[in-house]
Amino acid sequence: MRKRFIRVAVFCALTAVAAPVFTGCSDYDDDIRSLQEQIDQVKELPHISTADMTAAINSAIETLQGQMETAIAGKADNSTVSELQQLVAELTTLANGKADASEVIALSDRINDLIEEVNGLDGTLNQKLTALQEEIGTLQENLAKAQEDLNAALKDKADASEISKLQETIAGINQTLAERLTEFNNVKEMAENNGEAIAEIQTQLTQLETLKSDISELQEANLEHIAKFQSLDTQLGGIDEEMDKLSARIEEVASSSATAETINSIISRIQALEDYKAQTLEALVTQANADHEQLVQAIADIADLESKLSQYATLEGLQANYYDKEAIDEKFAGIETTLTDLGLLKNMIQSVVYMPNAETSYGQTSFYQLQVRNSNNVWTSVAQDTVTTVRFRVSPAKYAENFTDNYDVSFDGFKMNRAPSNFLSIRECTGDPTTGIVTMKVNTDIEAGSVYAVCLKVKPKATNEVDKNSDLTTNYFGVQHAVLRADDVKTVCDNANSGRLNYRGEQTVDYSTGRKYVGYDANGTALLGGKDLATVFPADIFSTTYDFVNPTDQTRASFSIGETSGVLGIAEDAEGSVALIGRKVQAEANTRVGRVRTFTTQYSQITVDDIELTETLTLNATDFKNFNGLSWKDTEQRWEVSEAAYLRIFNKGEMMGDDQFFTYDMVNESNKAAYIEVDKQNKKIYLVIRGGANIDQNLPTTLTVQYGSTSSGAQRRYVITANVNAPMTYPNHTLTTDSHFWAGTDENGTVVFQPKVTRNSADQITGVDFSMNLESVFTGYTDDVTAIDNVGGEVTNNWRIANPTGTTVSGHTLTIDQNTYNNGALNMSTAITYGQHTTHRYAANIVVEGFSGTWVPGETTIYVSDRNEANIETSKGFQWNDMFGNPMWKDGVAWFGNNLPGGNVYDYATGTNPFTLWGLTKPTYELVNADDAKYVTLDPNTGVINFTEDGKTWQLVENLVIRIRVKAASPWGTIADYANNDIITIIVPAAQ
Structure with missing residues (x-):
């Protein structure tokens, strides 16, 4: 393949792209001369930095040295190779210095002799070539043997399965042979001309060293432009890193459920970005006096677009619908315009790859010959397909369009002991610039039963040679002319x-x-x-x-x-x-x-089918007598067919009036909510709707009349269908929620439960009632339910009442056990139904909270002057009232008993402990600081303290402060005003 030197070598320093091993050395000559001309121009432009030019030259030298090592690898006589390299370098130096012509001629003659000597030496490339030749020879022998077996099978009239198996074997051998031929051609190009290759590479190395010397003489660029190049290098490093990630992700996306069109669009745009990047770099170095700001902006735009595309190159990205094709294409168009203005975009194809045929076992391209047995049972050829399709992937994708306008294409191939062939001839060629796929319709002159290794040769048309487009050869692929035997x-x-x-x-x-x-x-x-x-x-x-x-x-x-x-x-x-x-x-x-x-x-x-007679009735006033609407009833409803409908029924097909009709056997759908009933005795037809039936969607019901049979015994049928059109209407009775208690809608309401207290004749509380009659959240409930029952509706049996732990239900009364209830959710619901149809629903959550009462703090700071005082009370003035404000606990004790003249006044009667009634626990006491137990003892039930012997023995030299916490809690929620009022501080002043 022919590549531009600048693209492949010079930019390695900036992009870290590895140059290919077997790039033709002669391809670089024009580019080195071009680079020399640019350096000459740069000498007149002192504001241009030389650092990047030097780095690029070093990279090119490193690349050529690697190729030199490949060219001379394993040569038996390295002294000959060394002399060749030395003389080539001298010749190049003399040419640059305008040496005497006779001296140049002498050196050139000696170099030519050395090239011939080097070509005659064996090296590792020759060994590799020999090994490949031997392997290819073996494959050819295997292929020939398999071909002989196939021919013999065809001659012996073997069955089609044996023929197919032999053709599969041939296709497999040919696949391996195609791969080895591709490798052979790559090695052969270098191995056959080692001497010339070494000489050319040495010439270019010497020229590049001269260029480095020229560059070193240039003035250093100013800091502004150095910064631009450094910034660009950083941007490109990021782009290359993202490209590596995208390549890995593409395989994941390609195997996903995303559409092929979307995947191909993303791939082609990523390929375009790679091309844009390389072309923009070329402009930065080869056009030193160009508009750098415009080029740097193009690189920034490319990086931005690639970052955007990286979101799409994952399965998750595709499923998230990030890919806005129209918006992306608009940005691509902007970049293309910029690069076109800079003269960078040309029809330069980078690669062409054969796309395997998914319909064949090894992906080969196949032609077929069809054979069938003749009257003598001999396999005879009856047809030969003349045209098939081959596809190739072109990169960049957009150059697939008008592919043959810019390139001449032909096929080459290989088969042992056969005269040259056209292999495949192109009849039609089309290219898709979106996917990069070129599709060709081809025919062949390969004989039936043969398989070949074929490649596509692509050569620029003469009109495009000025752009230095590439000569390309695809990988080898199998072409099979198979025999199909059809039993x-x-x-x-x-x-x-x-x-x-x-x-x-x-x-x-x-x-x-x-x-x-x-x-x-x-x-x-x-x-x-x-x-x-x-x-x-x-x-x-x-x-x-x-x-x-x-x-x-x-x-x-x-x-x-x-x-x-x-x-x-x-x-x-x-x-x-x-x-x-x-x-x-x-x-x-x-x-x-x-x-x-x-x-x-x-x-x-x-x-052959009978034609079934049919008639259709509709439940309305036209087809049924006395019909005035479809309403729900809990009793049976029936309507007789109208006179007009009778006439339609009796005059259908071969019916002969009512006398004959009512003599036939009939079957109705009496299991349905509505059915047709026939009174044969009275010659009447009715539509019946069952009592309590719900018809909330259109209901067809049929009557099948069996009116005779055919000569073969087949039964003849007459099907009458009655359509009952829904919906039916229902009574409009409702329940009424009591707005004083019920908040929210009928179907999503809230009611708050409040316990009830009972009192004795002395107006003291004797009990707390935690039961609730749920019917009482409605007004006029009993009368409404009676009215609904009277028309056949239902309410009572539709009640649903939540019954968590600690609750019981009796009828529609819910009762809470205050000692075992664990705050489970409470709710209630009911509905008005007619049969299976619900007209109204009622549901509410029952809130149980706010029963905890109120906390009243007493003296929170108490001074003690005599530590010998016994039973010091700490709860003076503390009080816990119930939700109605009645004291339940006061001064450290539960507050209930008889009200005696001149004594305490209790709201709870004797024997009626308020904590038991409310399901609560009396408060307890604890020392905030456990170490204070050295000084005092604390009764956890009464809060009474006494000083210990240690607490009384010694005189205090500083105040003794003891803090006591009053612990109170309620299962019914927060105790009002309890927070921050639960600490009592005892202070014993130090001695004066």
Whole structure:
């Protein structure tokens, strides 16, 4: 492949792109001369930096030295090679210095002699070439042997499965041979001209060293431009890193469920960015006096677009619908405009790769010859396909369009012991600039039963040589001319197993619709995966006629079939004959292939149908007497058919009035909510709707009248359908929620429960009632339910009441056990229903909270002057009131008892502990600092303290501060005003 030197070598320093090993050395000559001219220009431009130019030259030298090592690898006589390198360098120096012509001629003659000597030396490339030749020879022998086996099998009339197996073997050998030929050509190009290659590489190395010297003499650029190049280098490093990531991600995306169109669009745009990047770099170095700001901006735009595309190169990115093709293409258009203005975009194809054929086992391109057995049971060729399709992937993708306008293309190939061939000839070529796929229609002169390794050769047209476009050769791929042996050919079609006929001749069956010809081998395996043979071979080799299977005189009198059209129907003279009902007929297709053999395909048997008589009624005032609307009732409803509807029913088809109609056997759908009922005795027809039935969607119900049978015993039917159109109307009764208690909507309400207290004659509390009658959240509930019941509706049985732990339900009363309830969710619901239909729903959450009462703090700071005082009370003034403000706990004790003259006043009666009634626990006490137990003892139930012996023994030299926490909690929620009022501080002042 021919590459531009600047693109492949000089930019390695900036982009870290590895140069290919076997790049033709002569391809670089023009580019080195061009670079010398640019350096000469740079000498007149002192503002341009030379650092990047030097780095690029060093990279090019490193690349050429690597190629030199490859060229001289393993040469037996390195002294000859060394002398060749030395003399070439001297010659180059003399040429640059305008040396004497005779001296140059002498050196040139000696160099030519050395080139011949070097070419005669063996090296590792020669050894590699020899090994490849031996492997290719072995493959050729194997291929020839397999070909002989195939020819013998064909001659011996082997079955199709054996032929197919041999062709598979040949295709596999050819696949390996194609790969080795590609490798052989790469090695051969270098190995055959080692001496010339070494000389050319040495010439270029010497010239590059001279260029480095010239560059070193240039003035250093100013800091502004150095910064620009450094910034650009950083940007490009990021782009290359992202390119590596994208390449890895593309495989993941390609195997996902994303569409091929989306994936190909993303891939082609990433390829375009790679091209834009390289072309912009070329302009920065080769056009030193260009508009650098415009070029640097182009690189920034490319990096921005690539970052955007990186979001799409994952399965998640595609599924997230990031890919806005129109917006992306608009940005690409902007970059292309910029690069076109700079003269960078040209029709330069970088690669062309063969796309394997997914329909063949090894991806090869295949031509086929079709054979069938003749009357003497001898395999005979009947057809040869002339055209097939091959596809190639072109990069960059957009150059696939108008591919053959810019390039001359031809095929080359290889087969042992055969004269040169065109292999494949191109009849048509199209290219898709979106996917980069070039599709060619080709034919071949390869003989049947042969397989070749073929490649596509691409050469720029003469008009494009000025742009130095590349000569390209694709990888080798297999081309097979296979023999297909068909033991059977089936004529398949869309109606092969379907189709109906009625005795009136109103239906036909067309066996030509979707017709295709499928070949099968001796094992019953479909050839070419069941592909239509008429799409592979000329369609005119298949000639099909149609007939009946084993026809009788009765068959031909009753039925007709188009000999070439394949349309089956009732014979014109037999149309309308009831005697046809139940008769059977079977058609067949007889396909002659290549005028050699006829294959018969039989289709499914068809039974002639009766035409079912039908009549349709609708539940309305026209078809039914006294109908005035469809309403729900809990009792049966019925309507008689109208006189007009009776006439339609009796005058249908072969009916003969009501006398005959009511004598037939009939079957209705009495299991449905609505059905047709026949009173044969009174000659009446009714539509009946069951009591309590719900008809909330259109309901058809049928009456099947069996009015006779055919000559074959088939039953004739008359189907009467009555359509009941929904919806039916329902009574409009409701329940009324009490707005004083119920907040929210009927179906999503909230009610808050409040316990009730009972009192004695002294107005003291004796109990707390945690039960609730849920019916009481409605007004007029009993009367409303009675009204609903009277029209057949239901409410009572529709109640649903949550019943968590610690609750009981009796009827519609919910009761909470205050000692075991664990705050489970409470709710209630009911509905008004008529049968299975619900007209109104009611539901509410029951809130249980706010029963915790209120905390009243007492003295929170107490001073103690005498540590010998016994039973010091700490709870003076502390009080816990219930939710109604009645004290439950006061001064450290539960507050209940008898109200005596001059004594304490209790709101809770004797024997009625408020904590038991409310499901609460009395407060307890604890030392905030456990170490204070050295000084005092604390009664956890009363809060009384006494000083210990240690606490009383010594005189205090500083205040003793003891803090006590009063612990109170409620399962009903927060105690009002308890927070921050639960600490009592005891202070014992130090001695004065």
